[in-house]
Amino acid sequence: MDWGIRNRLSRILNPQDGKGVMLAVDHGYFLGPTEKLENPRKTIKPLLKYAESLMLTRGILRRCVDPDSDIPIVLRVSGGTSILGEDLSNETITTSVEEAIKLNASCLALSIFVGSKYEHQTLSNLSKLVDQGENYGIPVLAVTAVGKEMARDARYLALSCRIAGELGAHLVKTYYCENFENVVEGCPVPVIIAGGKKLPEKEALNLTFNAIKDGASGVDMGRNIWQSNYPVEMIQAVRAIVHDKLTVEESMNSFFLNKNIRSNELETLKTT
Numbered sequence: 302m303d304w305g306i307r308n309r310l311s312r313i314l315n316p317q318d319g320k321g322v323m324l325a326v327d328h329g330y331f332l333g334p335t336e337k338l339e340n341p342r343k344t345i346k347p348l349l350k351y352a353e354s355l356m357l358t359r360g361i362l363r364r365c366v367d368p369d370s371d372i373p374i375v376l377r378v379s380g381g382t383s384i385l386g387e388d389l390s391n392e393t394i395t396t397s398v399e400e401a402i403k404l405n406a407s408c409l410a411l412s413i414f415v416g417s418k419y420e421h422q423t424l425s426n427l428s429k430l431v432d433q434g435e436n437y438g439i440p441v442l443a444v445t446a447v448g449k450e451m452a453r454d455a456r457y458l459a460l461s462c463r464i465a466g467e468l469g470a471h472l473v474k475t476y477y478c479e480n481f482e483n484v485v486e487g488c489p490v491p492v493i494i495a496g497g498k499k500l501p502e503k504e505a506l507n508l509t510f511n512a513i514k515d516g517a518s519g520v521d522m523g524r525n526i527w528q529s530n531y532p533v534e535m536i537q538a539v540r541a542i543v544h545d546k547l548t549v550e551e552s553m554n555s556f557f558l559n560k561n562i563r564s565n566e567l568e569t570l571k572t573t
């Protein structure tokens with residue numbers, strides 16, 4: 302693999318253990334000002350110290366992250382749809398590789414929608430982006446997006462991840478599922494997981510633990526971090542599972558230790 306690609310990838314997945322904690326804040330590209338991401342600068346700022354890379358669009362990067370930040374950027378370069386539109390899978394490439402270079406991106410991110418109406422278009426987008434990225438030594442993260450009607454099971458996710466890897470993606474993001482080890486095994490490149498919809502903190506940490514145990518190379522997590530009432534404590538707990546191999550119980554303890562949570566809130570969290 303090209304030196305530039307390996308160098309950039311080493312900024313996303315720590316070469317010591319091959320794992321990484323990516324903070325996803327790109328949701329507005331089709332959802333608009335979603336809950337707790339209405340003011341991205343405010344959401345991102347306290348988390349920057351703990352995130353190992355940041356996934357977002359150029360618009361939010363330019364306006365909401367100071368250029369003296371040294372956090373590696375995973376630039377979302379696909380979109381062109383909205384939650385109100387006809388079909389979310391009808392994505393195009395929205396940002397050029399030259400623009401990504403100007404923004405000093407470490408990685409390019411693009412969604413594929415296997416099994417959707419626009420499957421071919423999104424897979425073709427991925428192939429083109431890999432060609433363009435490789436011209437400049439920039440890796441590509443394929444996001445295996447899932448339509449409302451599509452099952453998030455190992456069979457489907459393994460299909461999507463494998464196709465992404467076959468088309469040249471350097472890293473793949475998908476969802477955790479039962480028999481996740483089959484998804485990882487069938488994919489020729491590292492697989493990281495999205496968090497999905499907001500869960501109680503313990504469940505989100507459990508998801509992280511199971512994914513790492515089953516072979517994930519880390520997380521690209523958004524809502525389960527910044528929609529928590531304790532986002533800094535959450536990202537610290539996620540990091541502890543990903544890199545320090547903490548159990549869910551241990552990470553929950555570190556979560557509580559990191560925050561002097563009022564006892565009634567603590568009880569609520571413990572029982573969820």
Ligand code: R5P
Nearest residue numbers: 325328495496497522523524
């Ligand atoms: C979709 O909006 C994006 O690809 C997100 O970056 C991805 O789903 C990860 O965010 P979350 O953990 O909130 O699912």
